Amino acid sequence: MGDLLFIFVSALLINNFTLSYFLGLCPFLGVSGRLVTAFRLGLANIFVMLITAVCAWTLNTYILPFAPYLRLISFIIVIASTVQFVEMAIKKLSPELFRALGIFLPLITTNCAILGLALFSTNKGYGFVEGLIYALGAGGGVTLALVLLAGIREETRILDIPKVIEGTALNLIIAGILSMAFMGFAGLFSGG
């Protein structure tokens, strides 16, 4: 149990996917203009990551031992098509959920955070349950970072900002400060 908690917290805070591994930066910088959108994107991310964890574990356990060089290609194709199927299923079964996650699902599939999750969790040799917990933590971490940045960006809109720094430059500097704040979590488990 302690191990699972460690995996979760480490993926959520200490090794935050966005702020310390730089994964999934495109949506992080692109879709973080509004709080609501950012939160929904985060939820969709968690969702896709859980599916990814299942796919990655299945592939890694049953298929890849026979053909290790197919790792990358099979991860991408299997994850993309599974998400597509799940998207169709949701559309049929729960239009409400579909509207909330909406257009984000297909976009997220080719996001580096998703492939990164599959690669990291198989590199670390996580089992099925550990993989799921890791995905939950990583997805939560991405959501947290997105919501934080979106919140700050909504505030900056009412400020008087010099024209030169507006846009991506400002967002990157905000992200840098957030990332510094997250570095503080590093001592969380080493008894510091």
Added chain:
Amino acid sequence: MNQQIPDSNARTAEEFLKGIWRENPVFVAVLGMCPVLAVTNTAINSLAMGLATMFVLVFSSLLVSSLRKVIPKQVRITTFIIIIATFVTVVDFLLAALTPQVHKELGAFIALIVVNCLILGRQEAFASKNSVKLALADALGMSVGFAFALLCIGVVREILGNGSLFNIALFGEGFEPWIVMILPPGGFFTLGFLLLFFNWLQQRRKLV
């Protein structure tokens, strides 16, 4: 852009040059951010990442543009991804065989070249619509521009964060390195300030 003479040498040169400065993938289009920030903590890692990306982009563009009349429209994205993933696998094994040290430091980020939006973006926007010669020029220009940007960030971060360049110490004993620059926040800061600098240059040019 200029479509009057489709395959002239001038146009080829133009497609090559635009990626290096005017449409630089990192500083202007802000594409492929993950590797840009993740592996640029030293100049050597930046260079390795730049070369690996160049290999993948050039060969994918070559293959995609030579197959552009064969690939069906509906499944083009999937085809591009499979082609890119194949070359990334090749580069992954190549680096593991040639420079195990660098391969270990770059880790999963080599595999993540697959989802670098720069590469897929060039296939969709350029290589799938243009002749092999132009696609090659475009891919070379874009990847040189990308490698150049990576190197800029890597050099700044290594000098400030480690006091060295390509592992050669630059300053004397008295130098106190800014550790934060080789840690993740340094990546965000360096790119943020570089973008700021380019914005400022552009504004100044407009005023003159």
